[in-house]
Amino acid sequence: MTTCASGACGCGPATCGPATCGPATCDPKAPPQKGPPPIPCPRCGAPMRTVLAATLESVLNEGGLAAWGGKGPLFICRTPGCAVVYSNLVGNPVLTQEHLKHPYGAKLGADPAIACPCFGFTWDQVETRKKADPVSATIAAKIGSEGCDCRHTNPEGICCLAAVKEREEGG
Numbered sequence: 001m002t003t004c005a006s007g008a009c010g011c012g013p014a015t016c017g018p019a020t021c022g023p024a025t026c027d028p029k030a031p032p033q034k035g036p037p038p039i040p041c042p043r044c045g046a047p048m049r050t051v052l053a054a055t056l057e058s059v060l061n062e063g064g065l066a067a068w069g070g071k072g073p074l075f076i077c078r079t080p081g082c083a084v085v086y087s088n089l090v091g092n093p094v095l096t097q098e099h100l101k102h103p104y105g106a107k108l109g110a111d112p113a114i115a116c117p118c119f120g121f122t123w124d125q126v127e128t129r130k131k132a133d134p135v136s137a138t139i140a141a142k143i144g145s146e147g148c149d150c151r152h153t154n155p156e157g158i159c160c161l162a163a164v165k166e167r168e169e170g171g
Helices: 053-059 062-068 123-129 135-142 161-168
Strands: 047-051 074-076 114-116
Touching (some): 053 062, 114 123, 114 135, 114 161
Antiparallel strands (some): 047 074
16 A cells, blocks of 8 residues: 655555645655455446545435445446446445436436536536647646635546546547
8 A cells, every 4th residue: 555755645555646646735656556356346347436425425415425334445436328326346336427416427318518627617618628728727727726625626536637638649
């Protein structure tokens, strides 16, 4: 397991690393996360990753919080066509868009399809601006500023910058 070189994020060794910590506290030169193999989604089989309780407490609505019950970790499925947003190790509960305060923009049919919950950029904006005025450059300039709160606004609990850059580069 690794931790951020900065040691300031406090997110815990199981989830710490440049892809998971808050951007204002994570050292981008820290080694990638190491740990147990990913948990497969109970519906699509794609690898899921742990989401911090602080994220879940911020993004789940009352029904989602009741279904989760605050017991044990939940994992996120990033597969666009899969209905599962969060699940635990045994696939119960399975939480979907209806359990969230706001749609998870990575899922097909999300309306609005938000790419950056902190600053409100949509996936459509990412696509239309990728050549002339990349959204990723704007997000990168705002990291650590007021309003940047990935851990509490993004259903993944991490900064969206890597996903936005990937989409801009054609991924």
